[in-house]
Every structure is written in structure tokens, then in C-alpha cells.
Amino acid sequence: MKEFKKIGVLTSGGDAPGMNAAVRSVVLSALAKGVEVVGIYKGYTGLISGEVKEFSAADVRHIIDDSGTHLYSDRCLDFKTPEGMAKALNTCKELGIDGIVAIGGDGTFRGATDLSIHGIPTIGIPGTIDNDITSTDYTIGFDTALNTTMKLMDNLRDTCESHARCDVIEVMGRNAGWIALEAGIASGAVAIAIGEVDFDADAAIERIKNLKEKGHRSFIVAISETFGAEFSEAFAKRVQDETGVETKFARLAHTVRGGSPTLRDRLTASKMGKYAVDLLLDGKSDLVVCEKGGELCTTEIKFALIVDRMFKNTLKEGDLDKFTPEEVELMRNICAKKQAAFDDLMNTAIILAQN
Numbered sequence: 001m002k003e004f005k006k007i008g009v010l011t012s013g014g015d016a017p018g019m020n021a022a023v024r025s026v027v028l029s030a031l032a033k034g035v036e037v038v039g040i041y042k043g044y045t046g047l048i049s050g051e052v053k054e055f056s057a058a059d060v061r062h063i064i065d066d067s068g069t070h071l072y073s074d075r076c077l078d079f080k081t082p083e084g085m086a087k088a089l090n091t092c093k094e095l096g097i098d099g100i101v102a103i104g105g106d107g108t109f110r111g112a113t114d115l116s117i118h119g120i121p122t123i124g125i126p127g128t129i130d131n132d133i134t135s136t137d138y139t140i141g142f143d144t145a146l147n148t149t150m151k152l153m154d155n156l157r158d159t160c161e162s163h164a165r166c167d168v169i170e171v172m173g174r175n176a177g178w179i180a181l182e183a184g185i186a187s188g189a190v191a192i193a194i195g196e197v198d199f200d201a202d203a204a205i206e207r208i209k210n211l212k213e214k215g216h217r218s219f220i221v222a223i224s225e226t227f228g229a230e231f232s233e234a235f236a237k238r239v240q241d242e243t244g245v246e247t248k249f250a251r252l253a254h255t256v257r258g259g260s261p262t263l264r265d266r267l268t269a270s271k272m273g274k275y276a277v278d279l280l281l282d283g284k285s286d287l288v289v290c291e292k293g294g295e296l297c298t299t300e301i302k303f304a305l306i307v308d309r310m311f312k313n314t315l316k317e318g319d320l321d322k323f324t325p326e327e328v329e330l331m332r333n334i335c336a337k338k339q340a341a342f343d344d345l346m347n348t349a350i351i352l353a354q355n
């Protein structure tokens with residue numbers, strides 16, 4: 001089995017609260033096993049340019065509660081080119097990097113699988129506020145983003161109540177409605193629009209009218225950014241025109257991507273970081289760390305990427321050809337379970353908004 005003397009850790013894609021806690025865990029877990037660690041800056045960009053630093057325990061001291069990513073992040077297009085990959089492999093060779101832990105979302109995992117294929121064992125850790133990695137129940141940063149979104153929605157609710165207003169609030173989640181759905185429920189939203197479940201705009205307007213008649217003064221509508229600002233602003237205008245409730249539009253945008261990570265994110269990051277190092281040193285590669293039913297487990301990155309496309313309806317021709325019928329069936333089951341989770345929660349949201 002390959003002997004690991006030094007590993008690298010990087011963060012890539014959109015930053016997420018808890019990424020620093022994951023880096024800390026990777027560094028401390030590796031050092032505890034006598035393996036050196038280099039921090040790779042700006043994601044795969046730093047791997048190409050050789051922007052790295054040897055990390056000691058002191059370098060990750062007191063970063064567990066920091067938001068953002070001290071390693072910085074980038075969405076690196078060069079890494080997808082043969083020249084970019086050649087430079088990255090050269091950096092690994094020159095610096096003696098035997099394996100890498102890559103923290104991020106699906107773009108990060110595509111890079112991780114490419115590295116694995118080229119002989120650098122790589123393990124992915126899911127870090128994105130969107131919670132949109134289909135193969136795992138949880139991604140680092142989601143809980144913090146949810147809590148921040150909920151608090152901001154609560155603040156908007158306070159002033160809506162004073163002035164008898166509605167606030168239509170657009171929240172992050174490029175291809176996933178988890179933040180809008182869960183924070184919306186937690187803030188008592190009257191309507192929630194996400195890409196995964198059909199949105200009945202007429203029914204939402206009717207609910208607001210009914211509740212107004214019952215004496216409600218404030219209304220929160222949560223809309224995932226998947227719909228685009230035009231849709232959200234147009235819906236806000238419709239609410240105002242058809243219900244007579246003065247309606248404002250707010251876009252929370254990146255405000256929910258910062259902030260000190262919650263306990264859930266620090267703990268998950270700490271567990272996943274150690275788990276990833278154990279996997280690497282155990283000779284594993286090309287895997288993404290997942291959480292299912294509260295337990296840590298792994299999924300092959302190539303499987304994780306395709307089940308993701310299946311759920312998001314973005315499968316390309318031939319995507320399923322590399323998998324056995326049993327694996328494809330498993331993917332369909334995972335997607336059905338995810339969809340059922342969305343449907344159930346949306347049903348709860350609508351029931352709770354009746355009275």
C-alpha cells in the first residue's frame with residue numbers, strides 16, 4: 001500500500017461556514033498520524049501555481065469558529081485543461097504531495113476525480129451552503145446558512161408585523177431549494193417556492209387573502225434564487241395588487257454565506273475531516289464523504305456526480321452507460337427518497353400556512 005508522507009488540503013467553489021473547521025480537522029488528524037500537511041491556496045488554482053504552505057498545528061489554531069475559508073477559494077477553469085492538470089500533477093510531484101482532501105461542491109468533486117484518475121488519491125468532503133449533493137443528507141455550511149436565513153427572515157417579519165406588510169424574500173440555492181424550504185418553514189412562511197416542487201402561485205395568493213381576513217398582519221414568502229429575481233419581484237407585485245397587502249422584495253444573497261459556523265457545522269466538519277484522512281491513509285481514493293441517517297459513509301465520486309445529475313434532471317447522453325442496472329436502480333431510489341423529503345416538507349409548510 002502507498003505510504004503517505006504528505007497530503008494536501010484545499011477548499012474550492014463557493015465558500016461555506018465550517019470549511020475552516022474541516023481544514024483544521026484534516027490538518028490535526030494527519031499530524032496525529034505522523035503525516036505532514038500542506039494547505040493549498042485558492043483551490044485548484046493554487047495546485048496549478050504551487051501556492052501552498054506547510055501547515056503545523058499552530059496554523060489551524062482557533063480557526064474552528066471562523067467563517068469563510070482561510071485557504072481561499074476559486075472556481076478554476078484552467079484545471080479542466082490538460083495543461084492545467086499537468087501543472088497540478090507537477091506541483092504534487094515537486095512538493096511530494098501523496099494525496100489530497102478537497103472540500104467543496106460538485107465542481108470540486110469533478111476536480112477530485114480527475115486527480116484520482118491521474119494517480120493522486122483524492123477524497124472529497126461536501127462543503128456548500130446549498131446542501132445540494134444528492135448522495136449525502138448533509139453538506140457542511142447548510143445549518144449555518146439556514147440559521148442565518150431564518151434570523152434575517154425573522155427580522156423582516158418583525159417590521160412586516162408593525163406595518164401590516166408582506167416580504168417576498170429571495171434566498172440562495174442555485175439549483176436547490178433546501179434553504180428556502182427549511183428556513184421558510186422555520187420562519188412561518190405563508191408560501192415557499194422552490195425548483196423541486198411545483199409552485200401554485202394562485203393558491204399562495206389565496207392563502208394570503210384568507211389569512212388577512214383572519215387578522216394576520218405580516219406575511220413571509222420564501223423563494224429560492226432558482227426562479228430568478230424577475231420572477232420574485234413580479235410575484236411581490238402580484239401579491240400587493242391582488243391582496244392589497246403592501247409587499248416588499250428582499251434578496252438575502254451572500255449575507256447567508258458568511259457567519260461563524262454553528263455547532264452542527266463545526267462538528268460535522270470535524271468528523272468528516274478526520275474520516276477523510278483515515279480513508280486516504282487507508283489507501284482509498286476517488287470517494288466523497290457522505291452522511292446518511294446520521295452515519296458517515298462514502299460514495300464513489302463518479303456515482304455521486306451522476307446521481308446528482310439524475311436528481312437535477314441534467315443527465316447527459318451516455319451518463320448511465322458506465323453503471324450496472326443495479327447501480328442505476330440505486331440512483332433512482334436515492335432520487336425518489338430525496339424527492340419524497342422535499343414533497344413531505346412542502347406539504348408540512350402548506351398545512352401550517354392554512355390558519
Ligand code: F6P
Pocket residue numbers: 014105128129130172173174175225257
Ligand atoms: O453554491 C453555493 C452558492 O452560494 C449558491 O447558492 C449561489 O447560487 C452561488 O453559490 C453563488 O456563487 P458566487 O459566489 O460565485 O456568486
